[in-house]
Structures are given as C-alpha cells and as structure tokens.
Amino acid sequence: AQKITQTQPGMFVQEKEAVTLDCTYDTSDPSYGLFWYKQPSSGEMIFLIYQGSYDQQNATEGRYSLNFQKARKSANLVISASQLGDSAMYFCAMRPMDTGRRALTFGSGTRLQVQP
C-alpha cells in the first residue's frame, strides 16, 4: 500500500518569494514515480512536475523544482518567484512503476495563497 502525507493544510507566501510545500510518502514498491499537481478553484488538475525514484537529480520545470530525498522519503515542491496565479491547491501523488495498481495515490493537499 502507498501513502502520501502533506502536513501543511494552508500556506501563505508573498509575491516574488519562494515557497516549499512538504510531501512525505511511504511505499514498499522498489520503483515508483512522484508527481505534483495544481488544482485552481475551477477544479481541473494540472500536472506540474515528476520525479522517478531512480532519478539521480532533482527534477525542475521552470519555476517548479522537486527536492527529492529518497532516504527520508520526502518529495517537497519548491516554487520560486511566486505569482498571484500560483494561488491554488497543490497535491502530491505517487504510483508504482512496475507492477500492480498503476493509479495515482494522492495526499490531502496544501492550499497556497500568494499575497501581493
């Protein structure tokens, strides 16, 4: 079984500053993928960034980077230079890569509010 824990129900950040959203996970799968999604108030889920469990380097996508610490089972999302449009719910998710159920398992989310 897989489990994702996001311990920050809500976060505030000033515009143009960086913010880190925490995510820890638990799994017995040897190979897995970690994902971050953004959900604006409209409800759609927007894929942000992916990290494979065997990737040696932390993933980056524009202003998003993933701070992956495998030994600590953490996959924190870092958003640099926050913008007002970054205000949304953010979900960490994971799925096994090799066998069994390939569906994503999600955390409970963090609501980020960017203040001007």
Place this chain on the structure above:
Amino acid sequence: DGGITQSPKYLFRKEGQNVTLSCEQNLNHDAMYWYRQDPGQGLRLIYYSQIVNDFQKGDIAEGYSVSREKKESFPLTVTSAQKNPTAFYLCASSILGTENTEAFFGQGTRLTVV
C-alpha cells in the same frame, strides 16, 4: 485537440436515483480512472481500468459501478447504494509504461443530492 471530456459539469440527483457520469478521451490512452474529491480533501480512487473490458475496484468502490466497452469511454454510475454521493468527480487517463506517464484529468463533474 486531444483531451478528456467529462459531462455534465453539474449534476443533481434525487435520493434513491442512479446517475451516470460520462468520461471520454481521445488521447489513445489504455488506462482510465475515476476519483472522488470531497471539499478540502485529496482525491480518492473509485475504479480504474487498464484495458478494455476489464476494470478494478479502487479504495472506495462501494455504491459505484463502471464499464469499459470502448477504449475511449469509461462511464461511472453512482447507484442508490452510495449513501453520500455529493462530491466532485474527476476522470483521468494515462498511458501504461514505466517512465514518466502523468495522468491527464477532465474538468470534473460536481454531483449534488437534492
């Protein structure tokens, strides 16, 4: 444009009625999924299908049913056995592979019991 279409966007159900939520994708993805989201919470897996004519229960399948007769379509029926169906329902699809294969989501259906 390729994508996932969910309909309707809003749905109202009377107590005791079955309702069916539509999900269609033209991404040629093998796998499709249904998730439920309650206010302020994460997504929970209802059902998923990795191949036509086959599907598996997720974590909260009770009171729901699905079919996968075509690769493009994965409708979800919320039956009268689902005691608390008011929620936001999201359909997703993905390719099956061992590399980075994120799931693509539809716009969601908001179901309310009246």
